[in-house]
Amino acid sequence: QVQLVESGGGLVKPGGSLRLSCAASGFTFSDHYMSWIRQAPGKGLEWVSYISSSSRNTDYADSVKGRFTISRDNAKNSLYLQMNSLRAEDTAVYYCARVIVGATLFDSWGQGTLVAVSS
C-alpha cells in the first residue's frame, strides 16, 4: 500500500535552515505530483508547495515563496523541502502528500515531521 515517511524535522533557530525528506513506496512515484502541507500546533492545514511529476512545475504558498524550495528524485522515490530563513511562524508538523492524478488534492499523507523554530 501507499507509504510516505517524512524525516529531517527538528529544532532550529530563527534564520536557520532545514531539509525535509519524504520516502515514498507502494506506488509509481514518478506518475504523481507531490506536495508539502503543514499544520501549526493546534491549528488548521496550510498547503505549502507542490511539484509536478517531472519536476518541471512547482508552486508555493506566498508565506514561503523565496525561502522554501521543493524538489524530488524519481530514481530514489523521494521528495524534499529545503527550508531557509526559517521563522517562528514556520513551526509546524510538515506532511508529505501524494497528489491525485489530474487534480491538486491529496489522497495519501505521511505521518508528518515536526519543525520547531525557536531561539
Place this chain on the structure above:
Amino acid sequence: DIQMTQSPSSLSASVGDRVTITCRASQGISNYLAWYQQKPGKVPKLLIYAASTLQSGVPSRFSGSGSGTDFTLTISSLQPEDVATYYCQKYNSGPFTFGPGTKVDI
C-alpha cells in the same frame, strides 16, 4: 487569492443526528472542492472531491453538495467515530487553500 471560510467553527451533536457543515469560497471555484477528515492525533483523510464524489471506502452517511461559492458536507447519522475536524479545500488553481476547519464533537 480566493479565501475559504467554514461554519460553524465547532459543533456538538448527538449520535444519530444529521450534521451539516458549510464551506464558502470568496470567488467561484466551480466544483473544485474537497473535504478532509482529521481525527484527533491522526493524519487528514480525503473524504469527498469534486464537491460531491465520495472517495473510495468512505461511508455513505457522508455526502457533499454545492457548486460555485457555497458547499456543504453532511453526515446523515452521526457516529462516535466521526468525531474529528473537517476541512474543505479548493483545488481549481493555486494556492490550494484549506478552510479553517469545523470541529465535530459528540
